[in-house]
Amino acid sequence: MKNVNLLILDDKEENIISLSALLADVQHINIIRSTDPNEALKICWKNDIAIALVDVQMPDINGFEFVSLLKSNPKTNHIMAIMVTAISKEDRYLLKGLESGAIDYLYKPLNPEITVAKVTSFVNQIHIQEEIKQKNIALEESKKQLTLAKEEAEEARKSKESFLANMSHEIRTPINGIIGIIHMLRNSQLNPEQQDWIHRLDIASNSLLLIINDILDISKIDSGMMKVENESFSIRQKLEDIRNIFKVKATDKQLDFEMDIDPRLPNYVKSDPLRIQQIINNFISNSLKFTESGKITLKAEVLAQSNTESTVRMTVTDTGIGVKPDAIDKIFLAFEQADDGITKKFGGTGLGLAIVKRLADLLNGTVEASSVYGEGSAFSFQATFEHAQDFPREEKMDKKVFSKLDKFENLRILIAEDNDLNSFMLAHMLESWGCKVDNVKNGRLAVEKVNNSEYDLIMMDTHMPIMSGFEAIKEIKKSENPQKSFIPIITISASVLEHEQAAAYEAGADSVIGKPFDPLDLHQKISKLISKKRVQP
Incomplete structure (x- = not known):
C-alpha cells in the first residue's frame, strides 16, 4: 500500500516534535514538517501532500488563512486539512475553521488515542479514494478497450460482409455464364453423347453453386444476417416435393426411397418452408452421398399435439457407411466431418450439417444424429409448429426450355454488363425471345446509350467499372425526359446479400434478379414490367 505524505505545520518546533512522535506508529505515512506557513505552501505545491495538520495560532498567516490558501489553489485543494488548536472550543471557532476548508479539529492538549485514530481514519480514507480512483481509471481503460474491440468487431464484420459480397459476385458471375451456356446448348441439336456431357456439366456447375451457397449461408448466419420467414404452407406438400426431387x-443410385408420414400431421403450419426444406434436403443429400446400397427413409411423426400447435420430428434414415461413435458429436460443427478420409473420398465442405444446426436454432428447433458404424445413420429435426389455415396456392411455373417461351413483340433492350460471357449468354437468350439487344460494358456507356436511343427495358449489372449499375440507374431515373426516366430497369446482381439487393431498389431499380438466374424467372419479370409500362397513362 502506498505511503501518504502528511504535513505538520506549527510555528513551535517542540509541538512538531511531540506530534511527530505521537504519529510515529501510524502506518503508511511520510511526515513532512514546517514551522513557516509560506514555506509550507511551497511544500504543498511541489509535493503530493494528502493530509495537513495545521496549527491555528501562527504569526503572519494563521491556520484559517493557510487552509483558505490551500483550498483556493487547484494544485492543493484536494489536501485534507485538520486544525490543531488550543483556543476555545466555541462553535464560532469551529465554524470558522470549517468555512476555511478544514474537515476536522484536534484540540490541545492532544489525546493520543483520538489523534492516532483520526489520522489513521483519514489515511484509510485516502487509500480507499486512491483505490476507487485506480479502479475508475481501470474501468475507463476497460471501457476504451471494449469500445475499441466493438469497433474492431464491427470493422471485421463489415470487411467480412464486403468480402462475401465480392466473393459472391466474382464466383456467381462466371457460374451464371456457365449455366447460361448450358441452357443455350440444351436448345441446340445434340447427339446423345453431347447431351450426357451437358448433363455432367450441369451437375458440376450446380455442385459449385452449392459450395458457394454453403459458405455464404454459414457466414450470414454467424453474422446475424440470416432471416427466417414465418408463412403458412402445406408441410405435407413440402415433404412430397422433397421426395419427388430425391426419388429420381x-x-x-439404385436405392429405394421411402416416405412415412404420420396421419396426425397437420395439413398447414406456420414456419419458414425454405429453411425447413434446406434442412431436410441436407439430410437426404448426405444419405445419398454415403449410401451405396439399401434404402433411404424420410419419416415425419407427431410427438405432441394440441388444437393450435404440433411438435413434429422429421427423420432421414439410411443404410449407409454410418459414423464412428467418437465422431458423432462433431458432425454438426463447421468444417468438420466424421474423419479426414471422408473428405478425400466423398468431397464436400463439411458445412452442410453446421448450417442445419444453425437453421434449426433460428427455427427454435433441435437436430439430433445417431448412427451404427457400418450399418447406417439417422438424422432428425424437431420443432413445434403453429397450425395454420389453408392458403391460396401459387401456380407452378412450367419449366420449359427458354427458347420455347413466348416471344416479345418489338421489344428493344439495353444490356449493361462488363462480363463478356454473361453479356453474350443474356443477349442470345433475349434474342431467342424476339428482342432487339444492344450491349455496353459500363454504367457511363449505358447512360449515354439511353440518352441517344429508345429502349423498352434495361438489364443493368450492379458491379461495373467507370460507373456502377447503381450510379447509372440514378442518372437515368433523374432524367427530365419521362420517356427515359420511366424505362423499366432490372438489375443483375451476383450478390445474395439483402442490403445490396435493397440498395438496387433504393437507387431506382424496378426489379432485381440474381446470378445465376432461371430463364423462366427472367421471362416472367420482363413480362410483368412491360405489361405494367404499357398500362401507364
Missing part, C-alpha cells in the same frame, strides 16, 4: 436421384 435415389433411383439413379
